[in-house]
Amino acid sequence: MLAMIPIGRLLIIVGVVLIILGIILSYSSFFSFLKLGRLPGDITIKRENFSFYFPITTCILLSLILTLVAYLFRK
Numbered sequence: 769m770l771a772m773i774p775i776g777r778l779l780i781i782v783g784v785v786l787i788i789l790g791i792i793l794s795y796s797s798f799f800s801f802l803k804l805g806r807l808p809g810d811i812t813i814k815r816e817n818f819s820f821y822f823p824i825t826t827c828i829l830l831s832l833i834l835t836l837v838a839y840l841f842r843k
Contacts (some may be wrong), residue, residue, distance in 0.1 A: 809825030 807825040807829065810823040811821070813820040
């Protein structure tokens with residue numbers, strides 16, 4: 769069993785990891801082959817003074833991946 773990490777420290781570590789991952793994804797072309805946010809099924813509506821974008825397919829894909837990762841860490 770893993771040593772008990774205080775929840776505050778765990779949240780800080782997870783937050784820092786997410787920030788680093790966000791920076792890498794934003795400023796690097798390393799993950800550009802994934803085309804996240806531009807998958808078929810993502811909804812884009814553009815009008816004269818209005819633009820709406822909802823990446824539903826990307827959300828579903830990321831949800832499935834994160835669910836699988838969480839399931840594997842539980843075991």
